[in-house]
Amino acid sequence: MFDVLRIIRDAIVVNPAPVRAGAKFEMAKRETERRGRTVKDRELFHPEAGDISLDAILGALSDPIRRDVLRRIADEGALYCGDLSYDVVKSTMSHHFRVLRESGLMHTEREGKHRRITRRDDVIEQRFPGLLAAVGLPPGKGRWPD
Incomplete structure (x- = not known):
């Protein structure tokens, strides 16, 4: 057996x-x-203004690449994800974009195969006045009208 x-x-x-x-x-x-x-058809998650937490924002701002992405959007206006080039792999950049979007700092909208990114300065300023200026990210060109 x-x-x-x-x-x-x-x-x-x-x-x-x-x-x-x-x-x-x-x-x-x-x-x-x-x-x-x-x-590809799923909607991207963007938190409502009341759901944005200080912890999520400070966590997103803790990375220098993410701070630089926000700085470049303020300087140059709305950008596409492909416009930003850093010395990291594509999946890492996707992670950075997701963290920024899910924290409430950035808005992403689909335009065909491309993703247009803007800052959500008005919502952040309304929720946490003076926070972006305090961390060296004053308002700029690339604002999403919430």
Whole structure:
């Protein structure tokens, strides 16, 4: 009896069932189709003015790249994500943009394949007066009209 179980176990380990290439991708694709929308179609999360917390803002401002992104938007006006080039990989920049957006400091809107980013100075100033100026980020050109 134990020999039969060992033979079956060894057969499974040595000759596992073949997995088609891209099977995981197709399964994920079916799952998103089932939900009715793809990842690209999901709305981007932007917190309401009352939901913006000081902790989230200070956490977002703790990184020099994120502060520089906000500084450049104030100096140059609204930018596209691809306009900003730093010595980090693309996924890290995506993370920085998400942190800025979810903290309430930045607004992102889709324009086709591109993402246009602006600052939410009015909301931040209304919620925490003088905070942006205190950390060296005075208001500038790239403001989102909330």
